[in-house]
Amino acid sequence: MTVLDHVFVATFTMLGAGVLCILYGVVRGPSVLDRIVCLNAMSVLVVSAMAAEAALRGDSAYIGLMVTVALLGFVGTLTAARFAERRAHDRG
Template sequence: MSVVYTVTMALLGAAVLMTTARLVRGRTAFDRIMAVDVLTVLLVSGIAVHAAARDEPANATILVVIALLGFVGSVTAARLAAERAEDGT
């Protein structure tokens, strides 16, 4: 099980690095918004893998809170970016 855990966390780490590069190099606000949303999903995935490997069900509350904050933040940022795009600024 530790090999699967290690490989999964390594792949998630690589995904975080690629997403961070997209966050920094994003040309539009929508690129950056999507990168932050993907980072949130990767964070939740990493916590879930860690909780499953350590058999700690107490992390479920943390997962729900982070997922909800990520969702609300993404929707808010997308609305703001859409309003700015409509205004032409």
């Protein structure tokens, strides 16, 4: 194994550990907004994993998919935050 292979193994290990920590935050989050932030961080980690996979393979075909997932994560976070804000406002 080359040094670059060790770097990719370390990268995917750290991304996996980050996903596990974020999943814990999604499950145990004290509020809805905390869960929304965790899901946004999850989409960032997914895009990061795709970028690392693209770098590993040396293929640029994933760029469109990465942009799509990043935009969906951003729009989903905004929509969920707006919904949570209206729900909190309605409760009073």
